Each structure stands twice: as structure tokens, then as C-alpha cells.
Amino acid sequence: MAKPGDVGTAHELEQLGELIRLTMPPAAAGEVCEQGLALVARALGAPCGVVILKGGVGGAAEIVAAHGGEPGAELARLAERTLEDGDEVVVRDAGARNPARLGLILEGPDGPLGVLALERPARWDPEARAFARTAARVVAAALRGARQMDVRQRQVEELARRHYGLETFRELAVNLQGLDQEDEILQTTLDLVLEKMGLSSGWILWGTAEKRRLELAAHRGLADDFVRESRENGIDACLCQDVFRSGKLQFARNTTDCPRMPDILCGRDSVAHACIPLKFERGVLGVMNIANRTGQIFGAEELQFLEAVGSQVCLAVDKLRTARMETRRNAEARALAALARATGGSLELDRVLSAVGDYARDLLGVDRCAIFLGGEGSPPVFSFLTGPALEGLEVGHPADLEAMGSRGLVSAMRDRRTLVISDAGSDPRVNAALARQWGVASCLLVPLVAHDRLQGLLLADRARPSQWKQEEVDLADAMARQAAVAIENARLYREASDALLRLQQAQYGMMRAERLAAIGTLASSLAHEVRNPLNSINLQLVLLGRRLVRLDERTQEELSAIIATARHEIERLDALVEEFLSLSSLDSLARAENDPADVLREVQALMEPVARLKGITVRSTIQPMPRVILDREKIKQVLINLIRNAIEAMPDGGTLTLSGAAGKEAIVLSVADTGVGIEPGLDIFDFFTTTKRGGTGLGLPISRRIVEAHGGSLTYESAPGEGAIFSVTLNTRGGDQAPAVNRIHARTP
Numbered sequence: 001m002a003k004p005g006d007v008g009t010a011h012e013l014e015q016l017g018e019l020i021r022l023t024m025p026p027a028a029a030g031e032v033c034e035q036g037l038a039l040v041a042r043a044l045g046a047p048c049g050v051v052i053l054k055g056g057v058g059g060a061a062e063i064v065a066a067h068g069g070e071p072g073a074e075l076a077r078l079a080e081r082t083l084e085d086g087d088e089v090v091v092r093d094a095g096a097r098n099p100a101r102l103g104l105i106l107e108g109p110d111g112p113l114g115v116l117a118l119e120r121p122a123r124w125d126p127e128a129r130a131f132a133r134t135a136a137r138v139v140a141a142a143l144r145g146a147r148q149m150d151v152r153q154r155q156v157e158e159l160a161r162r163h164y165g166l167e168t169f170r171e172l173a174v175n176l177q178g179l180d181q182e183d184e185i186l187q188t189t190l191d192l193v194l195e196k197m198g199l200s201s202g203w204i205l206w207g208t209a210e211k212r213r214l215e216l217a218a219h220r221g222l223a224d225d226f227v228r229e230s231r232e233n234g235i236d237a238c239l240c241q242d243v244f245r246s247g248k249l250q251f252a253r254n255t256t257d258c259p260r261m262p263d264i265l266c267g268r269d270s271v272a273h274a275c276i277p278l279k280f281e282r283g284v285l286g287v288m289n290i291a292n293r294t295g296q297i298f299g300a301e302e303l304q305f306l307e308a309v310g311s312q313v314c315l316a317v318d319k320l321r322t323a324r325m326e327t328r329r330n331a332e333a334r335a336l337a338a339l340a341r342a343t344g345g346s347l348e349l350d351r352v353l354s355a356v357g358d359y360a361r362d363l364l365g366v367d368r369c370a371i372f373l374g375g376e377g378s379p380p381v382f383s384f385l386t387g388p389a390l391e392g393l394e395v396g397h398p399a400d401l402e403a404m405g406s407r408g409l410v411s412a413m414r415d416r417r418t419l420v421i422s423d424a425g426s427d428p429r430v431n432a433a434l435a436r437q438w439g440v441a442s443c444l445l446v447p448l449v450a451h452d453r454l455q456g457l458l459l460a461d462r463a464r465p466s467q468w469k470q471e472e473v474d475l476a477d478a479m480a481r482q483a484a485v486a487i488e489n490a491r492l493y494r495e496a497s498d499a500l501l502r503l504q505q506a507q508y509g510m511m512r513a514e515r516l517a518a519i520g521t522l523a524s525s526l527a528h529e530v531r532n533p534l535n536s537i538n539l540q541l542v543l544l545g546r547r548l549v550r551l552d553e554r555t556q557e558e559l560s561a562i563i564a565t566a567r568h569e570i571e572r573l574d575a576l577v578e579e580f581l582s583l584s585s586l587d588s589l590a591r592a593e594n595d596p597a598d599v600l601r602e603v604q605a606l607m608e609p610v611a612r613l614k615g616i617t618v619r620s621t622i623q624p625m626p627r628v629i630l631d632r633e634k635i636k637q638v639l640i641n642l643i644r645n646a647i648e649a650m651p652d653g654g655t656l657t658l659s660g661a662a663g664k665e666a667i668v669l670s671v672a673d674t675g676v677g678i679e680p681g682l683d684i685f686d687f688f689t690t691t692k693r694g695g696t697g698l699g700l701p702i703s704r705r706i707v708e709a710h711g712g713s714l715t716y717e718s719a720p721g722e723g724a725i726f727s728v729t730l731n732t733r734g735g736d737q738a739p740a741v742n743r744i745h746a747r748t749p
Contacts, residue, residue, distance in 0.1 A: 221265070
């Protein structure tokens with residue numbers, strides 16, 4: 001070979017030949033850069049040089065080959081500058097013939113791949129420049145070829161891995177078909193994974209986030225003592241608990257990481273094992289452990305394979321659970337539909353209670369079901385029982401639960417909130433002694449509430465402690481809502497029938513009495529013919545909502561909006577029926593001696609949270625007043641209606657003032673607002689007259705007739721834009737009182 005610095009075509013051809021040989025496989029990218037740099041440096045007589053290649057997207061350039069020792073800082077900067085400019089760079093010293101440094105671009109298909117930089121080449125005549133540029137193109141072509149070979153090799157290896165994984169997953173899918181138990185799915189998966197990986201030991205631990213404890217669900221190749229202990233006591237302190245809680249993959253390499261390994265694998269302590277969290281949408285429910293051969297650890301690809309297997313296990317378990325849940329929900333839907341038919345087709349209270357109790361006992365799988373009715377202001381009546389007797393209680397008689405010391409029943413009725421008791425013997429919310437006396441170990445206490453009115457309580461209990469599933473609680477709530485409406489309908493039907501009978505016997509000759517009787521009849525019909533279908537529709541919406549979880553997010557949002565609209569319309573229709581129902585019992589007063597101040601305070605406590613949500617300030621000035629003979633619930637209805645109207649008259653907020661004062665012969669209860677006021681000439685006490693969009697025009701006429709039935713009067717003062725004051729005046733001596741004149745005037749601020 002010619003010496004460095006010689007000029008000659010034969011020498012250049014020889015150098016190019018050596019470069020071309022670099023383009024032939026199986027040369028690697030690093031080899032191409034190192035040998036190509038060395039050949040070009042020798043051919044041009046450069047004492048040292050460097051090759052810098054660009055990094056990936058956003059990556060920094062990197063020196064991949066050097067010739068003649070470590071490159072100087074100036075040569076490295078020249079290479080980086082050449083890469084930035086994207087063109088050949090030649091730097092000369094003053095007066096020198098040959099370059100001090102030069103940078104040659106290694107061109108790629110989409111831009112520069114890198115730079116070949118040389119320090120003080122001995123040759124730089126035209127032939128040398130042509131050779132250098134040709135050599136740079138050859139090195140760049142060889143580099144592209146080497147990279148393509150690397151990509152193809154990785155693709156081949158990836159395809160092989162995918163084929164292996166797909167075959168394993170296909171075989172796993174075949175093996176899992178027909179399995180209907182979670183333990184069978186886990187054991188089958190574990191056996192197949194160990195077989196495919198040529199390993200002998202593995203185990204799967206299963207648990208729930210609520211219990212915070214793992215239990216051995218599947219195993220192979222473990223010590224008998226460990227298996228027995230795990231079956232009896234579960235798994236508490238170990239590495240798997242960390243994986244279970246965090247959901248992150250970890251693996252133990254030695255006894256420091258997993259001190260229990262000798263106990264698990266019969267004395268094998270230096271064993272790495274992969275811990276694969278079994279992740280579900282609701283959280284991590286288990287951990288799959290695979291023990292490696294002694295002295296070996298798992299590679300990244302093996303861990304990825306195991307994670308993929310874990311995902312397949314979760315899908316299989318979810319599919320099994322979904323099928324079970326679907327079967328159960330279908331059975332529940334059929335039972336609820338049957339319950340709706342049973343309760344909706346009858347207005348006899350005994351038949352309604354029997355249907356509710358029997359269906360609740362069967363659907364919830366409880367030992368006993370009891371129903372208490374009433375409970376507002378007086379002891380509830382023990383009205384129905386299926387199952388073992390409750391000592392000290394008799395069906396058809398009042399149950400003084402507070403005197404008996406029943407904290408749970410009293411609390412559920414008072415708060416109108418379902419109580420879920422898993423262990424009555426240790427739950428502080430219940431009387432443990434009374435629970436033992438009645439044989440109640442776990443129970444659901446579900447209040448029966450319809451249209452904000454407490455109808456009673458449903459008790460469903462078991463003779464053993466048990467964890468109530470959320471779907472069981474939801475089902476009990478749905479049944480309670482259905483039962484409450486059916487019970488209320490039966491009660492309203494009975495009351496409406498009695499009211500209609502009294503109206504017929506009295507044979508009123510006045511037009512108002514005839515209209516009230518007609519509306520009372522219509523109200524009774526609405527209670528039966530409208531509310532039951534509305535309730536059935538609402539139940540179906542509940543079931544439809546529970547099935548939305550299997551749909552995609554966008555469909556869930558669309559259907560949820562439709563369901564919300566339907567529920568809003570159901571509530572509006574139900575409110576309309578409620579107002580009509582109020583007319584059926586206007587003349588039926590349950591009079592008793594009451595403190596009007598207490599009535600007003602009770603209504604204030606009920607409605608003040610509603611007002612505050614609307615940005616309304618509530619004030620009250622309630623003076624001591626004498627006790628008056630009145631129907632407490634009817635007067636509450638009047639005050640609630642007046643307060644609700646006042647709130648609706650202040651859509652942008654304002655002040656609501658409640659006051660009560662006593663005169664010589666009467667007491668006055670007032671509701672004042674700072675709202676829009678009432679237009680002059682509008683008879684707001686006439687039936688079906690309303691200023692509210694969507695209003696029925698029944699609230700104020702009903703309220704006025706209730707007050708007049710007490711021998712009192714309902715009046716108001718108002719001016720447009722200045723708010724209104726409604727006053728309920730009741731005679732303290734029980735005599736009739738002539739209605740006052742309503743006045744509309746401007747009020748001084």
C-alpha cells in the first residue's frame with residue numbers, strides 16, 4: 001500500500017475498494033464508522049479524526065468513532081458546526097496550503113446522518129477533495145445499510161416474539177373456554193405460563209381492596225407447609241402486598257428482597273421471582289408470581305410477556321363476573337317488574353306489604369323481612385313480618401323503638417338514610433343486646449320515603465355476619481322506593497275514597513264544593529293511574545342507568561343526558577299529581593293543640609337549606625305565641641308553599657323573612673320576600689291562575705282553603721318589583737274569622 005500523502009489513481013481506487021467492502025453485510029453501524037474513518041484519515045494523511053452521528057428525534061449528537069486518540073475540542077466543535085450547517089466546512093490557518101480542520105457531511109435520505117471530521121489532512125488537492133467526498137458518500141451509504149439491517153433484524157426478532165406470544169395466548173384462550181370458576185381460570189393460566197417458560201414454581205394471590213388481605217388462589221411447585229398456612233391465615237406481610245397496594249411490577253432477586261422465599265420454595269433462597277399485579281378498572285385484585293431458575297433473573301421481554309398474560313387473566317375473570325352479574329341483574333329486573341305489577345295492581349295495603357316483604361326476602365337472600373309504617377311524630381306501627389318473630393313486637397301494634405333501645409331503627413327513620421350493618425355485634429350504631437335478642441347478625445335498614453314523606457322502614461336481616469354487596473344495597477333502595485310509593489298510593493287511595501264518601505254524603509250545593517269533589521276524584525285516579533306507571537318508568541331508568549357502564553364513554557354521556565331529562569319530566573308530573581292530591585283532603589283536618597311558633601321553626605329548618613342554595617338570606621322574628629287548635633301538617637303545607645313561592649320569586653337572590661306574632665284574638669304567621677312582586681288585578685287565589693312557567697295554579701288556592709277551613713284567612717300585600725308579604729291569620733279562640741282584603745301597594749324601603 002502507498003504511504004500516506006502519495007498521489008495516484010491506483011492508491012485511491014484501493015482505498016475506495018476497502019470502503020465499498022464495508023457496505024457488504026454483516027457490517028454493523030459502529031464498525032462502518034470506525035473503519036471508514038480510519039481509511040479516509042490514512043488516505044488523506046490526517047493524524048486524527050472523529051465521526052459524530054445525530055441522535056433520535058430531539059436527541060443530541062454523539063461521537064461514535066475516533067481515530068488517532070481523543071479528538072480535540074476544536075475538532076469536536078467543527079463537527080457540530082458542520083452538522084448544524086448541513087454542508088462541508090473547511091477551516092484553514094493563515095497562509096497554510098492544506099486545511100487545519102475539515103468536516104464532511106454523511107448524507108442520509110432525509111438529511112445529514114452525521115459528520116466525518118479530520119484534523120490537519122496532509123493532502124487537499126482536487127483529487128483528494130474528490131476522493132474525500134466520494135468516501136463520505138460511501139460511508140454514509142454503508143451506514144444506512146447497516147442501520148437497515150439492524151431494523152430488519154429487530155423486526156424479525158419482534159415477529160418471532162409476537163408469534164410465540166400469540167400462540168401462547170391462543171392456547172390460553174382455548175384452555176379457558178368453558179371454565180366457570182375464578183380459581184380454575186387462575187390455575188389453568190399459571191400451569192400454561194410455567195410450561196411455556198420451562199419453569200416449575202409459581203403462585204397467584206387473590207384479594208380485594210376492602211379486605212386488604214391476599215389469599216392463595218392457585219399454585220404449583222410450592223412447599224406444602226406454606227400452602228397450608230396460606231389457606232388458613234392468608235398472606236399479610238410480604239413483597240406481594242406492596243405490589244397489591246401500589247399496582248407496580250416488582251421482582252425479588254434474593255432473600256433481602258423476599259425473606260420468605262426459602263419457606264415458599266422448600267429452601268431455595270437465591271431465586272428471583274416476578275410479581276405481576278392483576279389490574280382491573282376498579283383496582284388491583286391480585287398478584288401473579290413466577291419463580292425463575294436459581295441464579296437467573298427475568299429480562300424485560302419476559303416481564304412484558306408476563307404482564308400481557310396478567311392482562312389476559314383479568315379479561316377472563318372480568319368476562320366471567322360480567323356474565324354472572326348479567327344473569328343476576330336479569331333475575332332482579334324480572335323480580336322488580338313482578339313486584340311493580342304486584343304493588344301497582346292493588347290499592348289494598350295488606351296485599352302491597354305482603355308483596356314487598358316476600359320479594360325483598362327472596363331477592364336479597366335474607367332470613368327475615370319486617371316493615372314498620374309511620375314514625376313521624378309517633379311510634380311506627382309494626383305492620384308486616386316474614387321470617388322469625390321479633391320478640392316484644394306484635395304485628396298490627398305500635399312499636400316504641402326508642403323505649404326498646406333500638407338505635408339503628410330509630411336512626412334510619414330519623415335521618416331517612418339507609419344503614420348497612422355487616423356485624424351487629426360490633427357496630428356502635430346498633431344495640432348489640434337487642435340484636436342478639438332478635439337474632440340479627442347483619443341487616444339493611446331502609447327508610448320508605450315517597451315525595452319527601454316518611455312512610456316507614458324496611459328491615460332485612462340475616463342470622464350471620466355478612467358483607468353486603470353494593471348491588472344488594474342498590475336493589476334494596478330500589479325496592480324501598482317502589483314500596484314507599486305503593487304504600488302511599490294505598491294510603492292516599494283510602495283517604496281519597498273516604499274524602500269522596502264524605503263529600504257525597506254532605507251533598508254540597510255550592511259550585512266550589514262540586515269542583516273540589518271532582519278534583520278529589522281526579523286526584524285519586526291520578527294516584528293510581530299515573531304514579532304507578534311513573535314509578536315503573538323510573539325503575540326501568542334505574543336499570544338502564546346501571547347497564548350504561550358497559551358502553552363507551554361518549555355513548556354513556558349521551559344516554560345519561562336522555563335519562564336525566566326523562567327523570568326530570570317524571571318529577572314534574574309527579575309534583576303535578578301531588579298538588580292535585582292535596583285537593584282531595586282539604587276539608588279533612590286532624591286538629592290538635594299545637595304551638596304555632598314550633599310549626600314555623602320546623603318549616604324554617606326544612607326550607608332554609610333550599611333558600612341558601614339559591615343565594616337567599618333567611619331571617620326570622622318569631623315571638624312567643626299561645627297554643628292553637630290546628631292541623632299541624634296542613635298548616636306546614638301552607639307555609640312551605642308560601643316559602644317555596646317566595647324563593648321562586650327571587651331567582652337572583654334576595655332576603656326571605658319569616659315572622660310570627662300574637663294579637664288579642666289571633667296569631668299571624670308571615671312570609672315576606674324581596675322578589676318580583678304581584679301585578680295588580682291578578683286573582684292569584686283563583687284555581688289555575690299562575691305567574692310561574694310550568695306552574696299549575698293550585699298552590700295558593702289550596703293554601704287559602706286550608707287556612708279558611710281553620711276559620712282563618714290568608715292575605716297578601718305586594719307591589720310590582722317590590723316583593724310581597726303573605727300573612728296567615730288564625731283565631732286563637734277557635735271562632736270563624738272573615739277573610740281580610742288583599743292589598744297591592746308600593747312599599748317604602
